[in-house]
Amino acid sequence: MDPAANLPELPSRYVDRAPFDPTDAEALTPEQERYFQASQWRIIWWRFRRHRIAVWSLVILGLFYLCVPFAExxxxxxxxxxxxxxxxxxxxxxxxxxxxxxxxxxxxxxxxxxxxxxxxxxxxxxxxxxxxxxxxxxxxxxxxxxxxxxxxxxxxxxxxxxxxxxxxxxxxxxxxSGLVHGARISLTVGLVGITISILLGMFFGGIAGYFGGIIDSVIMRLIEILRSLPELPLWMALSAALPVTWPPLWIYFGITIILGLLDWPGLARAVRSKLLSLREEDYAKAAVLMGAKPRRIITRHLLPGFSSHLIASATLSVPTMILGETALSFLNLGLQRPAISWGVLLNEAQNITVVTIYPWLMAPVVPIIIVVLAFNFLGDGLRDAADPYKH
Incomplete structure (x- = not known):
């Protein structure tokens, strides 16, 4: 059996131009040794740095998120x-x-x-x-x-x-000034909402993919019911049910919880499909034979194996939540003054006559477009970097 058959294919940037024998240790250059000895996260970072648009998107998002703690x-x-x-x-x-x-x-x-x-x-x-x-x-x-x-x-x-x-x-x-302060709510809504979505998606998707059987069937039917409902009307109905007497902070958390509760089914399906294949791997079966509990097997052995893919998927879901909060506030079903978000500012631009005469009231559209595109490019870069079959 040829020992070179089991070696991973090296990216072009780490392959020496001259042919080398993988069985000969002297043929490995320092860069090749560094690649073979690197951890999974370091290799993902190296691949991510090659995605220039994703790197610049990360920089742009970092500048926007400076407004969250330092808006004043x-x-x-x-x-x-x-x-x-x-x-x-x-x-x-x-x-x-x-x-x-x-x-x-x-x-x-x-x-x-x-x-x-x-x-x-x-x-x-x-x-x-x-x-x-x-x-x-x-x-x-x-x-x-x-x-x-x-x-x-x-x-x-x-x-x-x-x-x-x-x-x-x-x-x-x-x-x-409204745009700067509005970034605090509009940007954190996506982060808080995606945190809720990830926790629910990992929990339900994890137990469905690991246990299978009737548990898997019940959870999948629940996911199919939720995904069959139109998102925007459901957002509007749940947001309208929030008491108008609630203070802005409670309304904020209510909106984020609504967005998080309605976004987890897609992530749960991805987690389930991955665990269905990973639970048959040798290391997962070895953990079962050693007496490890299902919670430990799922959290310590199975989920870390594709955590990078979860991060990429979550990054692509954040823009949906930002747009959801913006749409609800624009329709007067979300936050209202004195709370400020980009959707609240766009609420001033509902009248087409006002927009025609005072077009600068549409200014919140600019950061919304930039942030949504930046998150999409960042998610694409993370997804490509996390793909073990793509170099």
């Missing part, structure tokens, strides 16, 4: 603060060029004039007097996470001026 210092304004003098004010984009010369980051101040014919405020930029944007400064007070008081901001409006990067809404609230 990043946002220049309180997202619920009203500016009566700047209702539906257009965006003030940051600039670095003034009169053809480089300049410190600045915005042009605006003044409002009432159009008596249309009864609308028209905003005119003063391009003669740029106002410098302040960085790492002290401004409005805030309470971070309900108990940390502070005044430090990464970016502050000019002294005596305004800085509305994404404009304002009908009450003069800064849309950009």
């Amino acid at each position: 210092p990043i946002a220049p304004y309180d997202p619920n603060m009203r500016n009566a003098q700047f209702l539906y004010a257009p965006p003030q984009p940051p600039r670095i060029v003034h009169d053809g010369a480089l300049h410190l980051p600045f915005v042009y101040p605006m003044r409002a004039e009432l159009d008596l014919d249309t009864l609308r405020w028209n905003y005119i930029e003063d391009r003669e007097n740029p106002q410098n944007i302040r960085l790492f400064c002290m401004a409005g007070e805030y309470t971070m996470w309900g108990f940390i008081e502070g005044r430090f901001h990464v970016i502050c409006p000019p002294k005596g001026g305004t800085m509305f990067f994404a404009g304002t809404d009908r009450l003069g609230r800064d849309v950009f």
Whole structure:
């Protein structure tokens, strides 16, 4: 029997150009030895780094998730603060060029004039007097996470001026600050919901795949019933059942639990199908003969064997939950002010007339698209990296 027949195929980046005899230890280069001695997770990381789009998606998501713990210092304004003098004010984009010369980051101040014919405020930029944007400064007070008081901001409006990067809404609230604070809820809904989904999927899928028989049949029939129901109407029905007297925090957890409870069937089916094949492996049978309990066999021997695939599948499920929360809040069935999410902000853009006149109210669509695409690309990269048959 040829001993080289059982050796794994090496990726092209680790194979030396010159042919080598696998039985000869001297033929292995340092990179080849490093590959053979590496753990499963290290090999997955090496493969993942080669997926450039997935790596950049991970970086982008990391920047977005900075808004979760540090929304207050990043946002220049309180997202619920009203500016009566700047209702539906257009965006003030940051600039670095003034009169053809480089300049410190600045915005042009605006003044409002009432159009008596249309009864609308028209905003005119003063391009003669740029106002410098302040960085790492002290401004409005805030309470971070309900108990940390502070005044430090990464970016502050000019002294005596305004800085509305994404404009304002009908009450003069800064849309950009709302986007920063809205990321806290919209992004964590997916993480909390997928945690619930993974726990339920691993539990039901694990016992169905390991025990089989009537337990498998009952769980599979339950999964088929849940998957046969249309998702969005079911989300709407369960969200509408939440008491309107609940505080925003309870509504938040109610929405995440609803999303998690309805997403686990797909993951459970993947876990079940994998365990049906893995439970017949020699190491699983050896654990049974040694007297290991089913819980230990499932959690310590079977599930870790495809945990990387679970992570990739979970990553692809997060965008669905983000879109679910956005859709419910947009339809007024989820969170509402003073709680802020991207769906709550989009609720202001339900009227097509308002969207036509004030298009900046559609700004939450941009981060939603970026985050959903980034999660999809990241999931694709993780899935390819976790595939042991793909190099």
